[in-house]
Amino acid sequence: MWLQLQNKLPTSDRLASWGMDINQQCKLCQNGLETRDHMFVCCEFTIAIWRKLMAWIKWTDYTLDAWDTHLKWIIEKARGNNLTAQLFRLMYAECSHAVWIERNHRIFEDVEILNTLQKR
Ligand SMILES: [Zn+2]
Structure with missing residues (x-):
């Protein structure tokens, strides 16, 4: 979770920024770029x-709706x-994991x- 909160997970956008030639599409929903914010807040898979x-x-x-407001909600709760x-x-740690x-x-x-x- 520390890596997630600090945006240090090796998500596709970060790997690409380091010069790796990789598919950046989200593997969970196939409908967005794989970023920390997408994967843990905006992704249909995670939202479900x-x-x-x-x-x-x-x-x-x-x-x-957005990482910043999501983070404030997490901290409050x-x-x-x-x-x-x-x-x-x-629950948050298990869901993120x-x-x-x-x-x-x-x-x-x-x-x-x-x-x-x-x-269904
Ligand atoms: Zn997604």
Whole structure:
């Protein structure tokens, strides 16, 4: 999460900025450039996970429109040592990790483990 928050994850946009010739399309939704902001805030794949998580814990005030406002929301919700804040920190870390691991599965193993965009 530290790498995510500092925008230090080796996302495609960062790898390309270092001179690597790679496909920068998001591997999770195939509908945008793979940047930290896209992958963790704007990506349809991640938004689907957040919608399910927020419905599960019955929160309606989540922010998924831009990284800066999303970060402010994370900090606000994660602040403190009450049970809600502790659970939110765990949930946020697990969600971010699941998104990153799924991205890596799709890039390095060419497999989809999670598919949040399935039509039902
Ligand atoms: Zn995406």
